[in-house]
Amino acid sequence: MYKGDAPLHRPRPQHVSTKMKSFLNVQDLGNLAEALAEAREIKQDRYKHVGLGRNKTALLVFFNNSLRTRLSTQKAAQNLGMNVIVLDVNAGAWKLETERGVIMDGDRSEHLLEAIPVMGSYCDVIGIRSFAGLTDRAYDYAETVYHQFVRYSGRPVFAMETATVHPLQAFADLITIEEHRRKPRPKVVLTWAPHPRALPQAVPNSFAQWMNAADVDFVITHPRGYELDPAFAGNAPVEYDQMKAFEGADFIYAKNWSCPGVTRPEDYGRILDDYHEMASWTVSARQMAVTDNARFMHCLPVRRGMIVTDEVIEAPTSLVIPEAANREISATVVLKRILEGM
Ligand code: AN0
Ligand code: CP
Numbered sequence: 001m002y003k004g005d006a007p008l009h010r011p012r013p014q015h016v017s018t019k020m021k022s023f024l025n026v027q028d029l030g031n032l033a034e035a036l037a038e039a040r041e042i043k044q045d046r047y048k049h050v051g052l053g054r055n056k057t058a059l060l061v062f063f064n065n066s067l068r069t070r071l072s073t074q075k076a077a078q079n080l081g082m083n084v085i086v087l088d089v090n091a092g093a094w095k096l097e098t099e100r101g102v103i104m105d106g107d108r109s110e111h112l113l114e115a116i117p118v119m120g121s122y123c124d125v126i127g128i129r130s131f132a133g134l135t136d137r138a139y140d141y142a143e144t145v146y147h148q149f150v151r152y153s154g155r156p157v158f159a160m161e162t163a164t165v166h167p168l169q170a171f172a173d174l175i176t177i178e179e180h181r182r183k184p185r186p187k188v189v190l191t192w193a194p195h196p197r198a199l200p201q202a203v204p205n206s207f208a209q210w211m212n213a214a215d216v217d218f219v220i221t222h223p224r225g226y227e228l229d230p231a232f233a234g235n236a237p238v239e240y241d242q243m244k245a246f247e248g249a250d251f252i253y254a255k256n257w258s259c260p261g262v263t264r265p266e267d268y269g270r271i272l273d274d275y276h277e278m279a280s281w282t283v284s285a286r287q288m289a290v291t292d293n294a295r296f297m298h299c300l301p302v303r304r305g306m307i308v309t310d311e312v313i314e315a316p317t318s319l320v321i322p323e324a325a326n327r328e329i330s331a332t333v334v335l336k337r338i339l340e341g342m
Pocket of ligand 1: 300301
């Protein structure tokens with residue numbers, strides 16, 4: 001049993017019943033071609049469904065920092081005519097205990113198991129940003145916090161980057177690739193790049209999951225030891241030679257991630273080598289030269305000089321800004337689907 005997976009003697013709230021109750025994985029969206037068509041339609045007229053969210057409230061709960069997710073998801077909810085409440089848990093709310101069975105004599109004043117149903121009582125839909133702790137793999141990969149929200153809020157819940165996934169990002173990435181592809185089946189490369197701090201695997205996990213579901217030629221490249229969980233990476237080929245992986249690529253998707261702990265569980269969440277020694281992995285003109293004039297992508301925020309050079313991110317082939325703009329579109333489609341199911 002995982003920390004916090006509480007066998008609570010409390011009935012689950014029964015406020016609502018929805019079709020799309022949860023948005024975590026690519027499967028939650030159903031047919032991808034239909035979802036992409038819907039995204040195109042929303043982009044033509046993002047206020048088309050402004051009546052759908054009337055008198056409905058979206059609560060966006062942030063346990064971690066955000067720029068894009070915070071703004072684009074609020075905007076998406078407003079496109080649909082919803083009211084929006086944003087809660088920054090670490091900026092003004094009571095510090096929340098997440099583990100069950102502890103004596104709460106520390107600095108945490110409230111338990112998530114009371115906080116969640118209370119939050120659910122003020123809204124119709126809940127978005128959660130709660131990053132991986134990167135210390136307990138089983139706890140993170142069970143999506144413990146997310147599932148507690150699903151179980152105890154009685155509301156549809158969608159991920160705004162949870163412990164293992166960032167589906168709103170991956171959907172926006174797919175929309176961006178669809179808009180910019182120059183051939184029916186483009187070659188898309190997910191490349192690891194260096195970073196001074198340990199980062200979650202949520203973005204590469206979701207990107208891999210969504211690319212595996214899309215009609216693209218998908219390749220992953222990273223130093224040995226950073227193998228992604230097969231639940232997300234599936235059978236996608238891994239090429240350990242970054243230059244080889246980049247050959248003929250149409251899209252380069254850069255991201256750092258810490259050790260997923262697949263081959264060595266004891267390394268979970270660690271940076272395996274000093275980032276100074278990994279400088280050759282920084283995406284620069286040298287690697288981009290062997291691609292097929294590839295478009296550069298990154299979810300942002302990005303550290304220049306670590307993940308990518310100024311030259312590559314500023315080039316006309318860089319898609320980072322339209323990619324971020326598409327977050328509004330992916331979030332509008334997802335919230336629309338949730339509202340339609342109510
Ligand atoms: C986060 C991550 O790597 O998961 C959020 C990316 C959208 N990035 C940082 O914490 C810098
Ligand atoms: N890409 C992304 O999710 O950015 P934020 O962390 O700023 O929301």
